[in-house]
Amino acid sequence: MGHAAEILGVTQAFLRSLDAAKLLTPGRSEGGHRRYSRYQLRLAARARELIDKGTALDSACRIIILEDQLAEARRINAELQHTHRPKSDQPGPTTG
Numbered sequence: 001m002g003h004a005a006e007i008l009g010v011t012q013a014f015l016r017s018l019d020a021a022k023l024l025t026p027g028r029s030e031g032g033h034r035r036y037s038r039y040q041l042r043l044a045a046r047a048r049e050l051i052d053k054g055t056a057l058d059s060a061c062r063i064i065i066l067e068d069q070l071a072e073a074r075r076i077n078a079e080l081q082h083t084h085r086p087k088s089d090q091p092g093p094t095t096g
Helices: 002-008 012-020 038-052 058-081
Strands: none
Touching: 002 012, 002 038, 012 038, 012 058, 038 058
């Protein structure tokens, strides 16, 4: 946790507050230390950014969750559009 806080330029208490707010659920080492993924570190950095702009912690967490859900919905939509494209829209072989 100390290393993650150092990387992000935040306090360990800030990371614990994100854990308490259920924005992050870090893994645990055998010794019980919190271990954050790169994805979780990106979420924590985004939370810090929003909070620095005056957004309350609970609101920042909700915004981040909604942003993440929107990104996932867009990804799924793009995937579905690609896989369900009508045959006439798909590029065909060129004749020479």
